Amino acid sequence: MYKFINAREKVMKGVFLFSAIFSILALVVITVFLFASGVPFIAKTGVFKFLFGTTWAPTIDNPLYGILPMIVATLYVTAFSVVLGVGIGLFTAIALYKFCPKKFVAPVRQMINLLAGIPSVIFGLFGMTIIVPFVGNYLSPTGVGYGIFSASLVLAVMILPTIVSVSLDALNAVPNSYYEGALALGATKEQATFKIMLPAAKSGIFAGVVLAIGRTIGETMAVIMVIGGSPEMPNGLFKSVRTLTSNIAMGALELKGDALSALIATGVVLFVFTLILNVSFALLKKEKKEKTKRSAKNEKS
């Protein structure tokens, strides 16, 4: 009996261990498959020509695979939508934190959490049928609604719920005694919130921003429906362009052979982008942790 139990313990531990290693395995397989198919193509085209080539024309006789227009468009869209989304979202979180009737907070918070679950394709549909025509008719000097401007608006709204709830969590994690202390020193409620609580919640809010950047870089469906899709160098906010993700999605159903490898190579670039983002964030977090550890030690001694 004892032997049987012992064997069962070992088998189950093995099963658990294998499952835990599955994540590592999956990551390795994904990386290997992507790089094995993408990197040779990049090498064949030339790293510089691929990353900094300004013409994407996979279907002509002498095909050209330059993804600089897509990289630039991705950076533009990400920057604009994150600035806009974080700007509005952070202030919304602050309003929910201190400046609105207590009764409102819980229901509003619940609603925002609910809205965080809206599928991106629905934001895309909204953008395509409302924002793009509106921008085209009233805001765009060229009359074109598609482009970086519309995409940034749609993405900014899409990342709002995430930013609001992460920032609010960060603010709530700051001990209330900070706030009370500031009030006791004669600060107004507003001063206490903006000068004491906000800086104290900085790292949590920053984590939310990184999350939002990751989501906007990787978002496909909402972007593809409002960005237009011409693989041209962006030289204006109201012109049809293409991001890295939309390049992959738009070409995937049509292209074959070398052109398809070019899409996979685009995926590799996107993958590396997000890896750099995640790793630098993890390093930053680690450094901060060590810093606080060190300062805690200093205080003790």
Added chain:
Amino acid sequence: MKNLNSAGNGNRKLFFALRIFCTVALGVSLLCLLAVVAYVLINGVTKISGDLLFGDYSVSPSILPAIIGTLQLVGISILIAVPIGVASAIFLVEYTNNKGRLMRVIQVATETLAGIPSIVYGLFGYLIFVVAFGWGYSMLGGGITLAIMILPTIVRSTQESLVAVQGGLREGAYALGASKVRTIFKIVLPSAAGGIVTAIILAIGRVVSESAVLILTIGMVVKDIPASLMSPGTSLALDIYYFASHGYPDEAAATAVVLLVFVICLNLLAGALGKIIKKSTGETK
């Protein structure tokens, strides 16, 4: 902080202005988000019809293939991701002590998986299932790709609910002579079941909402109900994109309502469940 003492009246006014700006921002956020929901509902509800929901696609556009496809994808991905995810979380919480190198590597791998954009998962699914395995576009390939995508979420939330189980329960079980595996299955998992179920519901929500992965793995064949798991197909989210970009705005609007209502119901269910669990665990304490 030194500014606090020297804070003049002008400074106070500035901060008061900031406060007003906050309230405005709150209004803008709520307005934007509610506008999206209201627009989808108002615009789409009137366009839902029996033909669209359950009709034959050869007669008129229908989302029946998409409904079936979505259910298949949910089934496949949950069946794969939940056992692996839960077992993985059990190993991380019950068998390692937070400091081991293996633990750290697994944690980093899970975080990295969570950060990969969905279209990159789509490319991977395409390369491995469509090309390397030679399955072509298939529901099974799409489902497995989705399973890998939702795995990090399930691992993380299961981990949280396992950690939340009081240590005393485990020690009590050991004291009564239960083995580790028996303790895990009879004591720890039942106590954490609520949190795990909530995590699964949220994961279903993600599967239902996902579309970028599926373009590359199940092929967006909107007309036919998938004959088997190895056939290409479509999902609700994919149908919205298809309808919107191929000149069926009414069908897109109606499908959006179906998808939105479905996702909101899932989220409400998860929320309600979370509340019930909080209550019941609160009582046992």
